[in-house]
Structure formats: structure tokens, C-alpha cells
Amino acid sequence: MKTENVSIKIGGEAGYGxxxxxxxxxxxxxxxxxxxxxxxEYPSLIKGGHNTYTIRVGTSPIYSISKSIDILxxxxxxxxxxxxxxxxxxSHIIYDEQDYSSQDIGGKRKDLxxxxxxxTKIIEEVKAPRVMRNNVALGAVLALVxxxxxxxxxxxxxxxxxxxxxxxxxxxxxxxLGYKYIKEKLNNSTPYSLEExxxxxxxxxxxxxxxxxxxVRSGCKFYAAYPMTPSSSILHSFASIEDDYNIVTKHAESxxxxxxxxxxxxxxxxxxxxxxxxxxxxLMNEGLSAAAMTETPxxxxxxQRPAPATGLPTWTEQGDMLFAVHAAHGEFxxxxxxxxxxxxxxxLTGKAxxxxxxxxxxxxxxxxxxLSESHFSYEKFDSSKIKVDRGxxxxxxxxxxxxxxxxxxxxxxxxxxxxxxxxxxVHIANTDxxxxxxxxNEDANNRKEMMxxxxxxxxxxxKDIDPPRVYGPPEAEITCWSWGSCKGxxxxxxxxxxxxxxxxxxxxxxYLYPFLVDPVVKLMKDSxxxxxxxxxxxxxxxxxxMLNTGTKINNRILKYNGRQFLPEEIISGIEQL
Amino acid sequence: xxxxxxxxxxEDFNTHIRPTWCLGCGNYGIWNAMKRxxxxxxxxxxxxxxxYGIGCSGxxxxxxxxxxxxxxxxxxxxxxxxxxxxxxKLNVIVMAGDGDGAGIGGNHFMHTCRxxxxxxxxMHDNRIYGLTTGQASPTSDQGFKSKSTPKGVLEExxxxxxxxxxxxxxxxxxxxxxxxxxxxxxxxxxxxxxxxSFVDVLQPCVTFNKKNxxxxxxxxxxxxxxxxxxxSDDLMQAFEKSQQKDKIPIGIFYKxxxxxxxxxxxQIERKPxxxxxxSDVDINKLLNEYF
Ligand code: SF4
Numbered sequence: 059m060k061t062e063n064v065s066i067k068i069g070g071e072a073g074y075g076x077x078x079x080x081x082x083x084x085x086x087x088x089x090x091x092x093x094x095x096x097x098x099e100y101p102s103l104i105k106g107g108h109n110t111y112t113i114r115v116g117t118s119p120i121y122s123i124s125k126s127i128d129i130l131x132x133x134x135x136x137x138x139x140x141x142x143x144x145x146x147x148x149s150h151i152i153y154d155e156q157d158y159s160s161q162d163i164g165g166k167r168k169d170l171x172x173x174x175x176x177x178t179k180i181i182e183e184v185k186a187p188r189v190m191r192n193n194v195a196l197g198a199v200l201a202l203v204x205x206x207x208x209x210x211x212x213x214x215x216x217x218x219x220x221x222x223x224x225x226x227x228x229x230x231x232x233x234x235l236g237y238k239y240i241k242e243k244l245n246n247s248t249p250y251s252l253e254e255x256x257x258x259x260x261x262x263x264x265x266x267x268x269x270x271x272x273x274v275r276s277g278c279k280f281y282a283a284y285p286m287t288p289s290s291s292i293l294h295s296f297a298s299i300e301d302d303y304n305i306v307t308k309h310a311e312s313x314x315x316x317x318x319x320x321x322x323x324x325x326x327x328x329x330x331x332x333x334x335x336x337x338x339x340x341l342m343n344e345g346l347s348a349a350a351m352t353e354t355p356x357x358x359x360x361x362q363r364p365a366p367a368t369g370l371p372t373w374t375e376q377g378d379m380l381f382a383v384h385a386a387h388g389e390f391x392x393x394x395x396x397x398x399x400x401x402x403x404x405x406l407t408g409k410a411x412x413x414x415x416x417x418x419x420x421x422x423x424x425x426x427x428x429l430s431e432s433h434f435s436y437e438k439f440d441s442s443k444i445k446v447d448r449g450x451x452x453x454x455x456x457x458x459x460x461x462x463x464x465x466x467x468x469x470x471x472x473x474x475x476x477x478x479x480x481x482x483x484v485h486i487a488n489t490d491x492x493x494x495x496x497x498x499n500e501d502a503n504n505r506k507e508m509m510x511x512x513x514x515x516x517x518x519x520x521k522d523i524d525p526p527r528v529y530g531p532p533e534a535e536i537t538c539w540s541w542g543s544c545k546g547x548x549x550x551x552x553x554x555x556x557x558x559x560x561x562x563x564x565x566x567x568x569y570l571y572p573f574l575v576d577p578v579v580k581l582m583k584d585s586x587x588x589x590x591x592x593x594x595x596x597x598x599x600x601x602x603x604m605l606n607t608g609t610k611i612n613n614r615i616l617k618y619n620g621r622q623f624l625p626e627e628i629i630s631g632i633e634q635l
Numbered sequence: 636x637x638x639x640x641x642x643x644x645x646e647d648f649n650t651h652i653r654p655t656w657c658l659g660c661g662n663y664g665i666w667n668a669m670k671r672x673x674x675x676x677x678x679x680x681x682x683x684x685x686x687y688g689i690g691c692s693g694x695x696x697x698x699x700x701x702x703x704x705x706x707x708x709x710x711x712x713x714x715x716x717x718x719x720x721x722x723x724k725l726n727v728i729v730m731a732g733d734g735d736g737a738g739i740g741g742n743h744f745m746h747t748c749r750x751x752x753x754x755x756x757x758m759h760d761n762r763i764y765g766l767t768t769g770q771a772s773p774t775s776d777q778g779f780k781s782k783s784t785p786k787g788v789l790e791e792x793x794x795x796x797x798x799x800x801x802x803x804x805x806x807x808x809x810x811x812x813x814x815x816x817x818x819x820x821x822x823x824x825x826x827x828x829x830x831x832s833f834v835d836v837l838q839p840c841v842t843f844n845k846k847n848x849x850x851x852x853x854x855x856x857x858x859x860x861x862x863x864x865x866x867s868d869d870l871m872q873a874f875e876k877s878q879q880k881d882k883i884p885i886g887i888f889y890k891x892x893x894x895x896x897x898x899x900x901x902q903i904e905r906k907p908x909x910x911x912x913x914s915d916v917d918i919n920k921l922l923n924e925y926f
Contacts, residue, residue: 089926261925274921277913280721299921304902304911306720311746315713318706322686322717325704326725327909330717348707438922446914453909477909478702478718479725481681486696486703497652497697498705 063116064203064250065124068195069141070133073105078217079131079192080111081433083199084262085213087115088435090205091257095120095546097432097622102287102371108136115203117253120435121399121546121553125626128250129202131195133177138163145170150249152198152240154178154191173198173243180235186228193229197236204248207237261436265429265543266333268400268439269359270295272407273331274303275444278357280323280330282308282316287371288427289333289361313338317345317358324354325487327453327477329411333359336378337368343386346420350390352487353465353475353512355414357407361425364620373620374427376542376593380601382422383571391515393421393523394571398545400434402568408444413522416449417472417515424570426593428622429543450474456482463494467507471514516572523569525577530556530563536632537585539611541567541599544591544623551628562632567599573606582609589613589635591628645670648680652697661838661849662691664812665759666698669730671815672822673701678726686715688731688740690766691840692759695730709740712747715754722907723897726826727754734764737773737793744795748802751830752896757822758795758833761840762847769843779846795835796877796888800870806832807873807889811856812839813849817885824887830895837883852883859886 066083070076077098084096092115101107114123126146132138132153145151148169154177163172175198177191186193193214200210211230218226263271270292273281283293296307306323310316316332324330334342339360349356360382364375382394393413397403403425410421452474456462464485466473473494476483486496491508493499529545530552538548548564555562565581582588588611590600595618604610615631617623648670656662673683683701687693689708696705702725706714711731719727736744736758747756763781764770770783774795778787799807806828810818818836825832837856839849859865859876862884866872873889897903 259926261922263925267925271918271921271925275916275918277911277916279908279911279913280717282717301901303916303921304908306900306902306908308717308720310713311742314710315716315743315746318710318713319717319720321706322704322714322719323721323908324717325714326684326718326721328721329913330721344707345710348710352704438926441918441922478684479681479722479909481679484680484700484702486705488696488703488705489707490705496703497650498694 060253061250062118062253063114063120064128064252065126066113066115066129066131066199067110067127067141067144068131068133069108069110069137070192072100072103072107072109074133075189075192076109076111076133079196080113082210082213082217083196084113084433085216086200086205086209087113088260088262089209089212091255091259092116092252092435093118093120094260094262094435095123095432097123097428100372108140110141115252117255121550122623122625124550125624129199131199132157133192133195142167150202152195173240175236175239180239181232184228184231184235186232190229190232193232194236197233198240201237201240201244202248202250204251207234258437261438262433263400263436264291264431264433265397265400265403265425266291266361266431267295268403269333269407269423269425271439272404272444273357273411274299274305275441276408276411277329277446278305278331278411279328280306280308280320282310282319282330282332283334284310284313284316284338286335286338288363288430289335289359291431292333292359313341314345317342320356321345321349321352321354324356325352325478327451329415331357331359333361335361335363336365336381339378339385346392347386347388347390348489349420350386350388350392350512351489353418354487355418356420357410357414357423358420359423359425361427361430363427370620372427374593374622375618375620376426376544376598379424379541379570379598382424383602391417391419391513391519392571393419394424395421396424396542396568396570397429398542398566398568399429401436401439403429404439405443406568412447415451416447416522417519418449418475419515424542426543451477452483453477453480455480458482464496465492465494465508465511467494467511469514470518471511520572520574523572523574525574526565526567526581528563528565528581531561532563534561534563534586536560536562536587536589536635538562538564538589538591539599539603540564540591541570544593547623547625547628548591550625551632554625554629555632560632570602573602575606578603579607582607587613587635589615589632591615591623593623594618642677643674643679645674648673648700650698650700654698655694656691657842659841660691661761661812661840662695662759664815664818665757665836665838666695668810668812668815668819668822669757670699671819672826675819675823676826682726683728684718684725685728685730686711686718688735690732690734690764692730692732709735709738709743711735712740712743712756716747716750716752719752719754720908722909723753723903724907728826729754729756731756731758733758733760733762733772733774733795737795737798741773741793744798745802748799748804748831748833750896751803751805751893753830755825755832756834758835759838760795760835761838761844763840763844765840765843776846794877797874799833800873800877800889804833804889805830805891805893808833808887809835809837809885811837811852811885813852814885817858821887828890830893837885855883856885857882859884859888
């Protein structure tokens with residue numbers, strides 16, 4: 059049977075290779091040229107607890123995972139109990155009879171195809187450790203979807219080569235036996251055979267990967283961080299390439315150190331970035347304010363997770379948008395960006411560095427756990443689209459006798475910035491209110507002039523940022539308003555809704571702040587019925603819209619249980635409007 | 636240009652702003668000692684980045700003509716660290732008080748010591764919060780009465796010398812702002828030291844600290860270099876001296892050579908980060924790793 063897309067969920071106990079299994083499977087699909095999106099769910103534990111990895115693969119672009127699963131791979135007993143109801147009609151469960159007796163399984167849903175695979179026995183036969191059971195399952199899935207085994211061999215090699223040939227060989231052997239077992243059992247038929255695609259081998263990246271790649275491309279030279287889920291993988295990526303790309307990666311003693319180190323590095327002229335989650339960002343607020351007052355460019359990545367406090371450390375939410383928009387003491391300009399997928403992460407990070415340099419202000423990139431850690435497949439990013447623009451940065455000596463003013467007042471509000479250490483450019487980067495040279499100054503007029511100067515930047519800045527983008531039919535009956543990573547599930551939902559004649563479109567914000575009032579007001583006027591869709595409890599975009607346009611959108615579809623939207627939830631939300 | 640013409644005088648490190656410190660404040664001594672030290676080292680204004688904290692010492696940002704970053708309270712050391720990592724050719728000096736170093740920024744102090752990055756921290760240790768009008772500081776003596784501790788400080792004071800020693804600092808010294816020449820000499824040694832150097836400066840606050848006055852210090856200080864048996868590479872001896880209370884030793888407590896943090900960074904071996912061309916970073920190889 060030919061299918062357009064397949065959903066696969068792998069479940070089991072943490073520490074049993076769920077992540078690597080899922081990732082290798084995604085990798086195989088991407089190598090075949092299919093579109094892939096995967097996401098993982100795991101509790102904040104190292105061992106134990108229930109982990110899942112969900113992959114959706116298809117022959118046309120995939121924007122989100124879906125609610126229903128076609129193949130469930132149960133690496134432990136719990137998995138079937140927890141996820142049995144998510145499996146679509148007539149689908150497959152792969153499990154080990156050692157975990158489940160046939161009585162346990164039957165009875166509840168008779169429509170499913172239960173496929174026992176002796177994971178444990180096979181592992182024992184090849185004398186591999188128990189953790190390699192997942193490889194047997196991996197092979198089994200490939201046989202179910204009818205993909206040849208050699209691609210998996212390559213993926214296993216990529217994944218385990220750093221552990222040595224023996225490990226690669228054992229893993230490959232285990233997978234091969236799983237593959238063979240199912241092939242024989244199915245008599246070579248493939249229940250989920252995906253159409254062949256002509257597309258090329260695709261790259262598989264998370265939002266974090268894409269931000270990292272965008273930052274390296276943009277010439278980020280200093281990266282500081284304190285590990286915090288879900289931003290940590292950016293730190294690991296930077297740390298792994300620092301010698302090759304001449305970048306200093308600093309795992310500092312605290313978030314306070316992180317933001318201030320980044321400021322110091324940026325002040326001397328090195329492009330600097332940091333990443334954290336809400337709790338770390340809270341600690342950095344004072345430093346954010348310091349960046350604004352000293353007019354030091356700074357790119358800050360804030361990957362959201364459910365809060366307040368430690369919240370749900372490994373789950374997802376969009377709860378920090380208004381915090382980012384209003385963060386830190388005092389009134390100052392900043393830019394808040396919200397990419398909706400890894401591709402946007404890549405290009406917007408390039409933009410973030412340029413905007414930070416050009417306007418000498420902090421730029422915050424909002425991600426969330428779903429975007430930070432889920433893998434998405436893409437054609438190779440076009441790095442030539444990221445250009446480096448350092449704005450008014452001066453590194454040549456200032457001519458003798460010239461009165462250099464670091465905070466010179468001019469019509470643009472942006473003053474020439476001399477790289478620290480340049481002859482003739484001696485000045486103070488001052489967190490106190492200061493005069494045009496940087497000297498502390500408490501004069502009332504000066505204060506007003508300097509506040510105006512810093513805010514004057516907005517005149518040019520608004521020309522450099524984009525209004526929200528509209529996806530779908532312009533003349534829709536219903537317009538969804540959203541931002542960041544909700545983009546995917548909404549686009550996915552729109553595929554179904556617009557097929558059934560319910561004409562829906564999406565107004566999606568990449569640039570949340572500064573807020574471009576006029577184009578948004580126009581979009582509101584043009585739309586018929588509006589609905590806000592956000593991954594939070596209080597509709598923060600709704601508040602931002604009301605604050606800036608005075609218009610309240612009453613229809614809301616909000617989700618705040620720590621999980622990303624599923625398209626089915628959006629469809630039913632819209633159908634109920 | 637002959638050498639004479641290029642040599643700077645201490646006054647060349649003055650800005651047009653005259654210090655606003657109270658008459659007789661210990662900050663003047665530190666300021667003068669620093670300008671002399673920079674002259675002795677033959678440094679130009681633009682070759683120095685001074686990172687200041689908040690407080691009376693922080694107001695010094697405005698009086699000394701070098702590149703300066705007037706940071707937030709407690710955050711001078713991380714700002715200096717970031718700057719040094721981005722451009723290790725800069726001479727980075729931190730000028731901050733005991734509030735910054737031993738209080739709100741205490742954690743950074745400990746980590747900067749163990750990091751052994753090549754920056755110099757001059758702690759303006761007046762054992763009081765001057766700019767916020769006279770509250771006790773982490774280095775105030777036990778029993779010290781102030782606006783915030785009317786019944787006297789209950790805690791033991793932080794001992795900056797012992798803290799630096801135990802945190803792995805490779806250059807630890809103490810100076811007295813009433814002895815400018817000696818202090819300046821310590822600063823020269825500290826800046827020359829390859830690695831993190833720490834100078835705790837006994838600084839009388841004439842307005843709010845009526846206990847630790849010039850006289851009080853003068854009666855107690857003595858120079859370690861006058862001790863015939865003192866060896867500044869002996870950590871145990873340094874610890875012992877750091878505990879002395881009746882008399883207060885000044886001079887170099889401890890000095891050893893050890894690889895610096897920068898020495899461990901291959902990526903800045905050839906040139907500072909800021910000198911790398913970034914207009915066209917080729918990430919193709921990196922991108923291919925995601926296939
Ligand atoms: S308050 Fe104390 S530390 Fe501050 S300037 Fe006056 S004397 Fe100096």
C-alpha cells in the first residue's frame with residue numbers, strides 16, 4: 059500500500075537509547091530525500107521515566123507531528139499502555155513478547171496489528187548488551203516501511219563511529235536481524251510503503267542547530283552560556299567547533315557571568331551571543347539593561363520552557379514573550395524575534411547579529427523547547443543569504459585632534475562605535491547616564507537628550523524589520539494569529555481545513571518587537587474572523603496586539619500543558635468557533 | 636619620534652573631570668598609584684581597558700583616561716573576562732570595591748581566581764559601602780557598627796587575601812593607599828604578572844568608616860618584603876600571613892607562574908578574536924555534518 063506519510067512513535071525507559079534510535083530513523087528518511095519532522099518527549103531524569111520519540115515522514119513538506127500514530131515501537135511495557143489510544147485504525151505495534159504476554163495486549167483494541175519481535179532473544183544471540191534492543195526495533199521499522207537496509211547501516215556508522223568499529227558492527231548486526239525478522243514475517247510485503255521521491259538527501263536540524271549555524275556564519279566569535287534545558291545543545295555545538303572556527307566558547311559560572319562576559323567581549327568588537335531559558339534570562343535582566351545603556355550589541359537566545367520557576371524543565375511553552383518584550387529595568391529599545399522553524403532560525407540569527415550591530419542594541423531570539431530540540435528536514439541552507447553588516451563600527455585609528463564622541467547625538471540615534479583598544483578612540487562605556495563622550499552626567503537636559511537619542515534608532519529600525527507574514531488564501535473566512543513555533547501545527551491544520559473548504563489563513567509574527575502597528579492594523583481590517591493560537595495560558599500575543607492596536611481578539615485557542623500543539627487540536631478548535 | 640616625546644606622564648591619564656571623592660579619601664592614593672604604574676609600564680591610554688564596578692571607586696571611571704567600561708555592581712570581573720578573551724592584547728585592569736569583589740560579585744571573584752586569566756583586579760577595600768552612605772560591607776570587622784548594622788556586624792569578615800589564595804590565584808598582594816609609591820610598585824608587578832593578579836588595597840573611607848582610618852592602618856601595616864624569611868611562592872606561609880590580625884602585612888603574599896586561561900585556548904594562539912575576518916565565514920563543511 060502506498061502512503062503519503064507515516065507517523066512512528068518509539069517509547070521506552072530513559073537511558074535505553076530512545077533518542078539515538080529515533081534520530082537514526084529520521085536520518086535514514088532524510089537521506090532518502092523524504093520530508094521529516096521529529097520530536098522527543100522526556101521527563102527531567104537521566105535514567106528511568108517514560109521517553110518517547112515521534113517521527114513523521116512524508117513525500118511532501120511536513121510541518122508538524124500528528125496526533126495519530128501508524129507504527130508504535132514499544133521498548134517497554136508502559137509504552138503500549140500509555141499510547142495505545144493514539145494509534146490509528148489498523149496500524150502496527152512492534153513489541154517484545156518478553157515484555158508483554160499476548161493476553162496483556164489483546165482485548166483492548168482488536169483492530170491493531172500486533173507484531174511481536176524477540177528483541178531480547180536476538181540481542182542475546184548476537185551477544186550484544188540489552189541497550190541495543192532498540193536497534194532490532196529500528197531494523198523492524200525499516201522493513202515495515204519498505205526502505206532498504208543500507209541507509210540504516212550508514213546512519214548507524216555516523217552515530218556510533220566515535221565508539222569504535224566493534225560497537226558499529228554489533229549495532230548493525232542487531233538492526234539487520236530485526237529487519238530480516240519482519241521481512242520474513244510479512245512475506246516481503248510492506249504495509250507502509252512511501253512513494254519514491256526524486257528529492258535529494260536532506261539535512262536534519264533542530265532549531266538550536268540552526269541558530270548555531272546562523273551564528274557561526276554571522277561571525278559570532280564569543281559564545282557564553284550556562285547549561286539550561288532546552289538551550290544547552292547550542293553550547294555543546296559551539297564547544298565542539300571552537301578550534302576549527304576560532305571561536306571562544308565559555309561555560310561561565312552563572313548566568314550573571316554569561317551576560318556580562320558577552321558584553322565585555324562585544325565591547326571589544328567581537329560578535330557575541332548567549333543562550334539560556336527563562337530562568338537564566340531572568341538572572342540576565344540586569345545585564346540586558348546594561349547592554350542597552352552602554353549601547354553594546356548583544357544577541358541573546360531565550361528558549362522557552364514551562365515556568366514559573368523551574369517549571370517543567372524538559373517540556374515546551376511560549377510563556378516568556380511579554381517577559382522578553384518588557385524585560386529589565388528602565389525604558390529602552392530592544393528587538394524580539396521569534397522564528398517559527400529551523401529555517402527561520404538560521405536566517406533570523408543572521409539578521410539578529412546585523413541588527414544588534416547596526417543599532418547597537420540587544421536582540422532577543424525567542425525559541426521554545428519544541429523548536430529547539432525537534433528535528434526538521436531541509437535542503438541545504440543557503441549561507442550566501444546571510445551577509446555581515448557591522449554598522450558604524452570603526453577599527454582604524456581615530457585621527458589625532460579629532461574629538462571622538464562615543465555617544466554622539468545625530469539624527470539616526472546611532473553613533474560610530476570604536477573598537478576598544480583603537481588609538482584615538484578612548485572612551486567610557488558607561489552604565490550610568492552619560493554625556494556624548496561617555497562621562498557620567500546627571501543633568502536633566504542631558505538625560506532627556508540621551509533618552510531621545512537611544513529611542514531615535516527606531517526610525518530606521520522599523521524599516522529593517524518585516525511585518526507579519528500571511529500564509530494561506532488572502533481572502534480567508536478565518537484568520538489565525540500566531541507567532542514562533544505554532545506556525546508548523548497551524549500550517550498542517552490548514553492543509554486539512556482548506557481541503558474541506560473552510561478557508562483559513564495565518565498571520566505569523568517573526569518580529570514581535572518593535573511592533574509594526576500600521577501593517578498589523580491593516581491586516582486586522584482585511585480579515586473576517588480572527589482567532590489567536592498560542593502555546594500559553596494568557597494569550598500574550600493577544601495582549602501585545604491589544605496594547606499596540608487597541609483591538610482585542612476574543613477567539614483563542616490556547617494550550618499550556620507543556621506540550622506542543624497537534625494539528626488535530628487546532629482543527630477542532632477552529633471547527634468549534 | 637624619539638622616545639622622550641612618546642613617554643606619558645601621570646597627568647596624561649587625567650580626563651578633564653576632577654575627582655569628586657571626599658577630601659582625603661583613600662581612592663586618591665589608589666588613583667595616583669595606578670597612573671604612576673601605567674607610566675612605569677610605558678602604556679598608552681588606548682592600550683588599557685579599565686573595568687569599574689559600582690560605588691565610589693566606580694566613579695573613578697570618569698577621572699582616568701583609558702578605555703573604560705563602567706559595569707554594574709559586582710559584574711566588573713566577568714565584563715573584564717569577556718573583553719580579555721575577545722582581545723587578549725589589551726591590558727585589562729579591574730577597579731572595584733569590596734562590595735563588588737567580596738559581596739555581590741563574590742562568586743565571580745572565586746572563579747576568576749581559579750581561571751587564572753591575565754587580568755588584574757585592584758580591590759578598593761574600604762570595608763564599607765561609601766556611595767550608598769555608609770552601610771557595613773562584607774569586609775567590615777565583626778562588631779562594626781553602621782547604619783545597616785546598628786548593633787554591630789554579626790558575621791566574620793571576608794578575608795580577600797585568604798579567599799584569593801584558596802581559590803587558586805597566582806598573584807596575591809595587599810597594598811595601602813596611604814603608601815602610594817609602594818602600592819604603585821605592587822600594581823606594576825600585578826599588571827606584569829602573566830595570569831590573574833589580585834591586589835587588595837586598604838583604603839580609608841574618611842567619611843563613613845571611622846574605625847579603619849589612615850592612622851589605624853599606619854599603626855598596623857608592615858611590609859612582607861622586609862621579612863627576611865618570607866618566601867612569596869610558599870602557599871602555606873601566605874595563608875599564615877593572611878590570618879594575621881594584630882599587624883597587617885602588605886606586599887606580595889604569593890606569586891607563582893602557571894599557564895594562564897588564554898594559554899589553553901588554541902583558537903586565540905595566532906591572533907585575538909577581534910582580528911579575525913568575519914565577512915565570509917565558510918560553514919559548508921559544518922552544514923554537511925547535518926546530512
Ligand atoms: S564616601 Fe568614603 S569612599 Fe566614598 S569618596 Fe567619600 S571617603 Fe571616599
